[in-house]
Amino acid sequence: MNTLILLRRLACAMALLGMTSACTAAPDAGHAMPLPLARVADVPLGGGTTRMDYASLDPGRHLLFIAHLGDSAVIVFDTQTRKVVARIAGISHVHGVLAVPALDRVYATATGTDQLVAIDENTLKVVARAPAGVYPDGMAYAPEVHKLYVSDETGGTDTVIDVRTNTRVATIALGGQVGNTQYDPVSGHIFANVQTRRQLVEIDPATDKVIARIDLPGARGNHGLLIVPAQRLAFIACEDNARLLVLNLASRRVIASFDVGDDPDVLAIDPRLGRIYVAGEAGIVSVFKAQNGVVTEIGEGMLGPNAHVVAVDPVSHQAYFPLRNLHGKTALRIMDARP
Helix, strand or coil: CCHHHHHHHHHHHHHHCCCCCCEECCCCCCCCCCCCEEEEEEEECCCCCCCCCCEEEECCCCEEEEEEHHHCEEEEEECCCCEEEEEEECCCCEEEEEEEHHHCEEEEEECCCCEEEEEECCCCEEEEEEECCCCEEEEEEEHHHCEEEEEECCCCEEEEEECCCCEEEEEEECCCCEEEEEEECCCCEEEEEECCCCEEEEEECCCCEEEEEEECCCCCCEEEEEEEHHHCEEEEEECCCCEEEEEECCCCEEEEEEECCCCEEEEEEECCCCEEEEEECCCEEEEEEEECCEEEEEEEEECCCCCCCCEECCCCCEEEEEEEEECCEEEEEEEEECC
16 A cells, blocks of 8 residues: 555544544645535434435525435435424335425435335425336436436336326336436436446437437446536546546547545535535545536545535535434534635
């Protein structure tokens, strides 16, 4: 093990033990800057110290929805009062969660029962369930066609749900394990990672057909996905080789590749600041700046144990990281953007 890697791991271990407030990357050319974040608070989330998964914010209601996978519940957190206001139970092994404010709905994927679960945002009650493949995970909503696209990771498909009737209307075979799925409002198309084929697949929601397969050189386990429509970029987190790929959606080519922390998972964007957050299972968060189609890394460091989930408030610029076990309790680590 070289000295730079050893120093980085030592600093990260110290952060986890509470000996330092943050861990910065070792001082090499790609990782010379600490995280551009300041800690605001660590707020208890309750429940068991079990795995958290995706999170989704409704900024208009100031509600953050967190998938507490190990407790089979969706946590509802008020970002103004900084309190848990509800725990929606009975969503078996909940993985994905997606707030769709235009519908007053939150959708969750229940892997334990292979269902999509619809939740009313006004009552915070489950209002519908629909079959959603073998291992439903991430979701994307295409508003023009009133359809929700659900990644079926082990089933190798995207399941299509009509949100007007909460019924499955199509199953799209993608030919391999499916990572995250995202909607691009510019093209009106759905994109999905097919991680075992190292491809990004493009789907036309009008026909629910695959219309393109984009090869991703350098990808291994391309799971996380984030579309930045204004800049025509797609950010792809590769779990198996700890890489972030940047794809130009116009040219359909990978234009940049970066080292990130081990097992990168969830990505989020602060659109006004042009910041991209990459959260990994190892607890390391990497932050990038995207401006005029050019992407640069602006910081990296240890955020907290198992901090693989992130959601960002586009108004306050605060970033939220659910932690399964912080000193023996679940917690939501709130960080504020700084220059």
